[in-house]
Amino acid sequence: MKLIILKTNLKEGLDSVGRVAGDGASALPILKNFLFETVDGKIKLSATNLELAITCFVSGKIIEDGGITIPLGIFNSIIGNLQSERISLETENDNLVIKTDNYEAKIQGIKKEEFPIIPSMANGVASMDIDLESVRGAFSFVVGAAQVSELRPEMNGVLFDFGTNMVKLAATDSFRLAEMTISDSRFKTEISEPFRIIIPLKTINEVVRIFKGVGEKITIQFDNNQILFRDGNLEMISRLVSGDFPEYQPIIPQDAETEVVLDKNELVNALKLASSFTDRLNEVKFSAGDKSKSVEVFSSSHNLGENKYLIPAKAKGSSVEVVFNWRFFLDGLKSFNSENVKIGLNGDDKPAIIKSPNDNSCFYILMPIKNS
16 A cells, blocks of 8 residues: 555544543453555545444545555554654555655555455335434533433433334433434435434444534434445444333423523523532422412532522412432533523422423433432
């Protein structure tokens, strides 16, 4: 292999595949490497941890075809510190030689045939083209409600629930739940039957990180075990999480005994201040009253003291005091883009629901801590 490439293009490719390389290195040392090769007149970078694989095509001048797998860490460090924009790369036996006008290095590599096979998606599998901004927004909104669980692996991901006129994304850790709906105006597909799959959290986070672009579409393909995301020169394929996602519809509050509308940023600030006076349970008390013009956020600690924050609000319904985990409360609030949020409460032992006053496409459900 022999080629000339611009540092900017090479760094972009390395940034795309970089966080996957090394994930499974303890089990298989070659996973610290990435595959660098030329395919059909293109320069291809690939990395995998055996659960997730990312492939990126970058621009450059190919003089001679070939390929090699080399450690990503040292290669990325060298490229990042080079001053020259124009870089020459050439394989010599099982080594990769890096050259610029005033620099030369040789990295020991491994034959590309020894690198794990990157999975592919068979022709004719189910697929859809969907608005990239909508997907990234939905993934970002729900993923904060999930948490890795060794006891319940089906909760180690995000539910992708396809219906003929919408897609629902949902995540939960049993203490909180987030859901966002993408309408059929945002996607195009020939799939006619509903289905549900669970996408791993690592995959969700990588989609949000590496796929970018406003007004663009992304292609998603599915089979029984894998999901693939493709956008231009970037492709990601991942295993799916096995199991059945919890049936959460029965816990969604349909009505609220108390409803409060208030400024989201001020509530975020109140929770951050309250966090200084909480113990290991992260408890804060949220109080609202019938026709009250404010709500109170209160926290206290036997060792530190207490604080109280009043927030202007519009409230209706019965008076209520509910104790929440401030971290979980804050995670939910930060996911909303709206200026105000609407909070529905049903006492201190039933789930609360947080919504945007002007957007019914998403919600966040939070279980209270039992008030003692």
